[in-house]
Amino acid sequence: MKFVSYNVQYGIGRDGRYDLERIIGEVEGADVIAFQEVTRGFNRNDFADMVAGFEQLLPDYFSAFHAPVDLYLDSTKVDGGRVNRRFQFGNLILSRHPILSIRGILLPRSLTYDRLNLQRGALECVIALPSGPVRFYSLHLDHMSPDERIVQISALRHWLTATPQEGTAVTGAVEFGTVDSPAPEDYIALGDFNLQPGSPEYQALFGHRDVFYGRSLRRGWPVDAMDYLERYTNESHSWLDEGGERMMLDYALVSPTLVPRLRDARVDETAQGSDHLPLWVELA
DSSP, X not given: OEXXXXXXXXXXXXXXOBOHHHHHHHTTTOSEEEEEEEEESOXXXXXXXXHHHHHXXXXXXXXXXXXXXXXXXXXXXXXXXXXXXEEEEEEEEEESSOEXXXXXXXXXXXXXXXXXXXXXXXXXXXXXXXXXXXXXXXXXXXXXXXXXXXXXXXXXXXXXXXXXXXXXXXXXXXXXXXXXXXXXXXXXXXXXXXXXXXXXXXXXXXXXXXXXXXXXXXXXXXXXXXXXXXXXXXXXXXXXXTTOOEEOOEEEEEOGGGGGGEEEEEEXXXXXXXXXXXEEEEEO
């Protein structure tokens, strides 16, 4: 099974061109896709509806979208009815396999006075893979403040660990004449974490490395797939700018229960569809 995470920067590539078909070509073959910075009604891409665009390009995939940022722009009257236009900024999941439940999780944030601070979130889908249900997340952490990211990581680790006991989108659904969604222990969380290996935020997310044993597999602590498979080099990066600066900002997290199934993790450095690069992880 192949999973990929891609911060698609409103659909605008390194050449400044908006091109969803190029992005889809760069994630071809993925069983489940986690996109970040997917927008509707954004002036930087001519107010495109990226959700509809991706769904049209992958009509056989199941789709889920969550917009932590959702702002009113304007409205018009059409055929006697009101049509509202909104700016939405969020995370999208596309899956070859059925999505059993969907939940949008808002991460903590603080009010700022001099820098942009977007509401951040994690989109949770329980997906019915052939091997069994798994929780799958597309998420995006704060870009501005290490302090904010630390708080968001604490909240994220709670969701990742506690959900099997607390449930997903609904419990006691028999009252509505349906069944509860599974809340499996297994999870995969992909996204733009806006932090670098070795940073305090990285340690808060994955734990400190013991001098003798490294990072042991423990409940409550996600596993960095790239690190576990020893794929990092001094040149590893998932983001680059026009000036040549490069940083590793995107990560593939798996639950300790899925580690025996890890087969590969890599960054596609050939991609051109965004300022970020696709991050792939493969499970047996």
